[in-house]
Amino acid sequence: MRLSTVLFVALFALSPSLQARPAAPPRAITPRGPLAAEELNNIAVFKASSPSVVNITALGLERDFFSLDVQQVPQGTGTGFVWDVQGHVVTNFHVIQGASGARVTLADQSSYKAELVGAFPDRDIAVLKIAAPAAKLRALPVGSSRDLQVGQKVYAIGNPFGLDQTLTTGIVSALNREIESVTRRTIKGGIQTDAAINPGNSGGPLLDSAGRLIGVNTAIFSPSGASAGIGFAIPVDEVNRIVPRLIRDGRMVRPSLGVTGGGAEINRALGLPKGVALLRVQRNGPAARAGLKPFTRGDNGIVQGDVITAVDDEAVETMDDMLTVLERLEPGNPCTLTIWRAGATRKQTVTLAESED
Structure with missing residues (x-):
């Protein structure tokens, strides 16, 4: 032990004020009033919607160096949400792009192997399916994006940086933005929001204050790669047009x-x-x-x-x-x-x- 440390301890040990310590009960809790209406709505939207939001782990193939056995290993994570009680799950195409398989983890932490039903890369939308009991599957109510207004409140639920069931809030910052898909086709009518969207949020739902699906979070604009208050979502009117066709046909029949x-x-x-x-x-x-x-x-x-x-x-x-x-x-x-x-x-x-x- 250094000499300075010894002297410091000795001084405190000899201090008279520390030899007779007063009682130190816990501080009394200050009562608070009722939660504000906005807080209550935040809580209500999260409680109602979070059971529908899932964590998606994309799997890739890896060969063991010694045994040469090939196995599936995690290669990235994203977010999705339950579309219906038949087990269809919607996410971004880029979440599962290049993967050999995927696993879907529900809000109760039960995990299921996912099958790819169909994808439309031009709109960055993919549909998976899991064999989960219908009782565990709660579909999000679907809203409309054509009547959105700049300034109305929105909520994003997802798995940023793998931290599942994360709620962020914000507003509709702008409408009719253009988003570039993975195929470099333009996704028109994009929703811009300042709700924090980070890597891992991709494929998760953007909700309005009634808890209705109004978009699918798909991209951020950030020099650092993390949230800078500019996120984008595919409008739900596009999603609600494409997803049923992917379920029906397995692809987007143009x-x-x-x-x-x-x-x-x-x-x-x-x-x-x-x-x-x-x-x-x-x-x-x-x-x-x-x-x-x-x-x-x-x-x-x-x-x-x-x-x-x-x-x-x-x-x-x-x-x-x-x-x-x-x-x-x-x-x-x-x-x-x-x-x-x-x-x-x-x-x-x-x-x-x-x-x-």
Whole structure:
């Protein structure tokens, strides 16, 4: 023991004030009033919703160095939520991307092997299924995202950094943000929130103050990789459109017009209006049967083709815009195209086919 430490202890040991210690009972508890209405609502939303939120562990294959046996090992964690009592669980596609399997842990810590039902990477949505008893499965009530307003309160429940059943709160900071999916397709209508979203929150629910699902937390914007008060969620209207189709078909069956469009540079170069200039029309496809023509090169220059400027009266400027609108429909559905050709505009009804991809 150092000399300074010995002297310090000795001084305190010899201090007269410490030789006769007074009684030191615990401090009296100060009564508090009732919880504020906002606090009560926070508690109510968490109690009602947290049993629906699950922890997802993505599994990868690893070969043992000595035995050369291959086994599944955890390679990452994320969040999901119970969709229905049949055991369907919704999460982000990027949570299970590249995994050889997954395990789903419910709020009561029971764990189940998960099977992949279907995924739509363009919208970063995946559906898993577990064989859990129906009594353990509590589906979240589904809300709407089309009537959200900036400023209304939201809640996120998830497993940030593996800390399961974590509640964070905030507001809708902005609407109609664009999120880039893992396939670099644009997810439109994204919800921006300042509720803390961190690695591990991906795939978890964003809830409104009534405890209804309004989005799926999917991304953060942060220089450090942790929460910086800017998080994004896929709107529930997209989720509620895609998930039933993944459950039914195992994949997102795309409706198709049978066309290939050019980029904005084509429109600028040819002095065309904003829209999708057709560079290729598939033979015997829906567009060809409806009389649509692509731009072609002739002996005397460019032969005028068609520019699709709207689908069902919703303006489109790019192929991505057009695919987004078409994905709301299904093969066999009719849609109305607004078409520009050589200065004239017309409308044409087309029956969609099934995409080959």
